[in-house]
């Protein structure tokens with residue numbers, strides 16, 4: 001042991017996303033279903049006694065002040081008043097700007113893991129509230145349950161969903177979230193749905209899909225190709241798209257046929273984040289790994 005431990009930062013899919021209003025501060029009220037995946041990034045962390053927070057492998061194009069791992073670590077240190085620091089390394093697999101919540105999940109994992117490693121003792125509600133200051137998608141990763149979400153994504157009702165596999169397709173385009181929420185053609189006043197309508201299969205749309213389809217031809221091409229195998233959907237604000245299948249073998253059969261212009265992989269949906277198991281491992285006195 002060299003003091004490093006490895007912590008999972010899973011990706012998410014939005015199985016449904018509807019925008020039902022806009023708050024006075026310009027943020028949108030939405031309804032969505034977050035499905036956590038058994039696949040994602042890995043954060044490697046090591047406590048430093050000198051109080052410094054150091055990032056070992058900066059992400060291309062992301063300056064330190066925008067790096068969500070660093071912002072999460074500094075925020076926790078400031079709020080909890082910890083004298084300790086951390087070395088942070090990230091094995092990045094989740095495509096950036098893909099609608100899979102990569103940056104948000106990395107931030108949540110840093111908050112949850114450093115809270116353990118520093119012994120700062122914040123509870124889940126406090127960590128989720130800190131996460132919300134970093135991004136609307138962070139709280140679901142802190143709480144670590146697939147969920148029905150309302151508000152800006154922070155009012156969460158855990159869901160137990162049937163076991164499903166997913167083919168996830170990356171068309172290779174980064175879609176920035178902010179401009180999409182500002183798009184004039186976005187439907188932002190839809191009638192609210194209910195959890196039972198989602199569970200019955202009657203609510204599966206993503207409000208961003210028509211906007212992203214029209215603005216990003218490669219995403220439209222990915223939806224069209226994957227749509228040849230079943231109802232393909234956009235995740236979050238895109239650009240990644242996905243298809244739900246009953247078994248991993250079915251998903252793998254589709255992924256194998258993916259044309260070279262896209263990248264495809266297969267992941268399983270989980271009700272509980274692998275981050276929860278990592279915390280339990282750590283509390284049992286072992287070093288988490290993923």
Ligand SMILES: C[C@](O)(CO)[C@H](O)COP(=O)(O)OP(=O)(O)OC[C@H]1O[C@@H](n2ccc(N)nc2=O)[C@H](O)[C@@H]1O
Nearest residue numbers: 026027028029104135136137138152177178181236237
């Ligand atoms: C599209 C989703 O990924 C669905 O899960 C989320 O709603 C977006 O979550 P996120 O990427 O964590 O978003 P943030 O980083 O908080 O916000 C990015 C920008 O999107 C806009 N934004 C975001 C969330 C929201 N409910 N309404 C908004 O209008 C804001 O202009 C904001 O400046």
Ligand SMILES: Nc1ncnc2c1ncn2[C@@H]1O[C@H](COP(=O)(O)OP(=O)(O)OP(=O)(O)O)[C@@H](O)[C@H]1O
Nearest residue numbers: 067068096097098099100101102103104106137236
């Ligand atoms: N650790 C990080 N991982 C990814 N992106 C980061 C990170 N830190 C900062 N960023 C910035 O955040 C932006 C959004 O990245 P992210 O991969 O979270 O997008 P996304 O999956 O589309 O998000 P969401 O689904 O939450 O809208 C990136 O383009 C990058 O500039």
